[in-house]
Amino acid sequence: METPSLNLHRQEFGDPKNKDQVLSLAEAHELLNAWVLNDRLKVHMKQVGHLMKEYAIQEGLSSLEAHKWHLAGLLHDADWDQWPDQHCRKIIEELEARSIDPEIIRAIACHGPRYFGVEPRTRMDKMLYAFDELSGLVHAYSLMRPEGYAGMEVKGVKKRLKDKTFAAQVSREDIDDAAQRAEINLEDLIAFVVAKQSSTDLN
Numbered sequence: 504m505e506t507p508s509l510n511l512h513r514q515e516f517g518d519p520k521n522k523d524q525v526l527s528l529a530e531a532h533e534l535l536n537a538w539v540l541n542d543r544l545k546v547h548m549k550q551v552g553h554l555m556k557e558y559a560i561q562e563g564l565s566s567l568e569a570h571k572w573h574l575a576g577l578l579h580d581a582d583w584d585q586w587p588d589q590h591c592r593k594i595i596e597e598l599e600a601r602s603i604d605p606e607i608i609r610a611i612a613c614h615g616p617r618y619f620g621v622e623p624r625t626r627m628d629k630m631l632y633a634f635d636e637l638s639g640l641v642h643a644y645s646l647m648r649p650e651g652y653a654g655m656e657v658k659g660v661k662k663r664l665k666d667k668t669f670a671a672q673v674s675r676e677d678i679d680d681a682a683q684r685a686e687i688n689l690e691d692l693i694a695f696v697v698a699k700q701s702s703t704d705l706n
């Protein structure tokens with residue numbers, strides 16, 4: 504998706520004094536709708552946002568924390584549609600200008616370590632990276648199944664992962680790398696994505 508020239512050449516983002524400063528969900532959707540014209544990309548961003556929020560809730564985090572996770576997922580590709588050569592620099596600078604919590608900005612900055620050159624550190628960083636590509640592959644799989652998400656099994660997803668011609672743009676290397684960094688078993692990660700993506704209709 505991205506090219507090496509997207510390296511951000513820094514590891515710190517935002518200002519610590521903006522901790523807990525967030526966009527409301529309405530503000531985030533406004534930004535998303537203004538910046539992203541591609542409906543498929545919008546669905547992807549909403550799906551990743553949903554996964555992030557659900558994971559934070561499952562981990563017992565507060566509603567403010569879960570909202571931050573949600574925002575990171577929801578906005579991580581905000582600049583990809585119109586400004587692919589500035590991905591993800593533009594959204595980072597926008598959120599910095601809006602004085603948003605640095606944790607959210609940093610999570611967005613490390614959703615592709617190979618491209619942006621930023622190492623995932625926190626749980627939020629690692630899970631955004633872990634969900635990003637896998638979410639897209641699972642969704643592509645649902646679109647080719649007549650029954651969509653109904654009855655989807657982990658082993659079916661694993662078969663598609665092995666078949667490099669299926670959703671060929673999805674980086675298997677990144678999925679494995681992300682699961683390792685998050686110290687989460689790939690089967691468990693797939694099961695979570697399937698369960699949470701199937702239970703919501705974001706189209």
Ligand SMILES: [Fe+2]
Pocket residue numbers: 504579580583590614615
């Ligand atoms: Fe991206």
Ligand SMILES: [Fe+2]
Pocket residue numbers: 547551579580635636
């Ligand atoms: Fe993405």
